[in-house]
Every structure is written in C-alpha cells, then in structure tokens.
Amino acid sequence: MAKESTTIDVGEPSTVTKSSSHVVKDAKKKGFVAVASRGGAKRGLAIFDFLLRLAAIAVTIGAASVMYTAEETLPFFTQFLQFQAGYDDLPAFQYFVIAVAVVASYLVLSLPFSIVSIVRPHAVAPRLILLICDTLVVTLNTSAAAAAASITYLAHNGNQSTNWLPICQQFGDFCQNVSTAVVADSIAILFFIVLIIISAIALKRH
C-alpha cells in the first residue's frame, strides 16, 4: 500500500517534467528543503533590515536634534543688536530639521512592516511597500542633506562673486554643529540605499 502510493508520487513529477513548467516541478520535488533554506536567507535579510532601520532611526533623530539645538550667541553685542545664529535663521536648515524629523517618523512607522517581513519571510506585499516608501523617503532625506550641505559650504567659504561673506569665522560652534548634522544625515542616506538593495534582493528571491 505504502509502496503503491510512493510510485504514484514519483510518477507524478516525471510526467510534469515533460511539460514546460520547470519551476513547478522543482518546487514540488525539492519542496520543503528549498523553501526552508530560502526562508532562512530571507529571514536573515529581514532581521538585517530591521537592525539597519533601528540604526537609521538613531542617526536621523541625532542629526535632526543636533541641527535643532545648533545655536550660538556671540559674547558681545551693540545697543540694538545681539549677534546670534540658530537653525531658524536659514530656510535650508529649517527644511533639514522638518524633513529629517519626517524621515525619522517614517522609519519608526516602517518598523512593523519590517517585523512582518521577519515573521513571514515570504510575504511580498510588505517588502514592496517598504521598497517604494524607502525610495520616496530617501529622496526627501537626500534633498534635505544636500540643501543644508550647500548652505553649510557657503557659510564656511562664502562666495566672492555674489559677495556673500563666510559666517563661520564668527559662528564657529554653530557651523560645526550644522556640519555634524549634515554628515550624520549622509550616513542615514547610505543606510537607506542598503535598505533598498535588501528589499530588492528579497523580492528577487521570491
């Protein structure tokens, strides 16, 4: 009885081999082993994804708060004027704070999807959602970092042609904080690129 059922089992794949559906045969034959090992690799990727997101949250919150608290008041003042520099003096830095805060919030909200990918490594929908949203958010993050970086460059070096004088000689600490925030956010961009590549590879292995 058992032998009979075995011959039926073996016979079935061989007839299928003649048909063109090669993948279906493989999936049936190697079945559980292949699914399990692929699931392991996918779960590994998903765990790495989750850890990267945690790191990116830390980096973006750090960048946004360093920029937000960057402020310097010079120790001398005239009757009418106190010399002070803050992130809200320059629109590019305001944009940086808002955009990076949005990115950090998005990363927190994306954690559940990342957890779903760990629990169910073969689910395609959360992966695709993460990839598309990551792509949108990385452009937001890059634009914030680049806008702030170009203003920071100007603050350091000034520009002779347009007669914009550097302000970092006066506001050294402010410029240093701002530069730190920009560099931290650039690291977050690298994290995002790795996250997108992970999602793409996980989708491919489906």
Added chain:
Amino acid sequence: MAKESTTIDVGEPSTVTKSSSHVVKDAKKKGFVAVASRGGAKRGLAIFDFLLRLAAIAVTIGAASVMYTAEETLPFFTQFLQFQAGYDDLPAFQYFVIAVAVVASYLVLSLPFSIVSIVRPHAVAPRLILLICDTLVVTLNTSAAAAAASITYLAHNGNQSTNWLPICQQFGDFCQNVSTAVVADSIAILFFIVLIIISAIALKRH
C-alpha cells in the same frame, strides 16, 4: 455536445478546489497562457521603462545644458569690474552641471539593460542591476537638484541674518535659467522614482 463539454469544465475546478495546491493547479492548468500573459505584462513594463529612460535622458541633458549656458553680463561696467554671472561662480551650480551630466551618461549606458529586459522579460539580473544603479543615481541627482535649489532660493530671496543679499534683482535672466534647470531636474527625479517602482514590480512578478 457543446453543453456536455461545458459541464465537464465546470466539474473539474470543483474537485481540484478541495486540494490545497491552488496555485500549482492554476499554473498547471492555465500553464502556457499564464506564462505568456505575465511575459506580456513584464514586457509592457520594460517598454515603459525604456521610454521613461529616453524621457529622463532628454530632461537631464536639457537641465545640464540650460545650467551650463546660464550666463548674464550686465550692460554697465566700471573701469575695473564687469558685472557677470555664470554657473561657474557658484560651486553648487558647478556640482549640478557635473552631477546631472553623470546622471545623463548613466541613463544612456542603462539603455542596453532596459532593452535586454524587453527582449527577455523574465531575466532577473538586468532588472536587479537597474534597480540598484537607479537607486544610487537618484540620490546623486537629488543631491545636485537640492544643492542648486537652496542656492537658487538664496539668490532670489537673500538672507537677512547672514547679510547675504539677493542677486536676482541684478541678474534676472541668470536666475530664471538656473531655476528652470532645477525644476527640469526635479522632473527627472520623479522619472527615476517611477523607474525604481517599475523595477520592483517587475522583480516581484518573477
């Protein structure tokens, strides 16, 4: 006769529904049709991808050349000084020209991979390569656009806190050209986001 064949057709799915391998059954039964229609959908996506790349090439070359040729000489001059503004007066605009030219070159080089995706819609490797490279290049493109945009904003509005005066009152045409280039490049960023989403969906349907 026709009626009989209809009853058989209706009967078959109801027995198979009892078994758990719903997808395998579908693949076996619809077999060739399913593969062909998926191939068709993928090919459609690949053709759309190719056309988007052509449009993005046009837009990025346009943006880079508008920025490169943006130049204005004021009709008055002193003994020592002629008032002139060009893209090479501001590092952010120089970066824009170089980065967008690199992006346009990348897009031209990516066309063969896009053509391979049209000819062989089920090939995974070119899709994955395109997705990863597109992700890298979209950050380059976004950084160029954002850096130039923040300087353009400054040129239009100036900044009172840092005493950077607007230059667009003098160099109106220059500012307009520069703004055009930034807007065109922003459209290219949208194209890139769509390209990445297309690649992700094509990978998913594998």
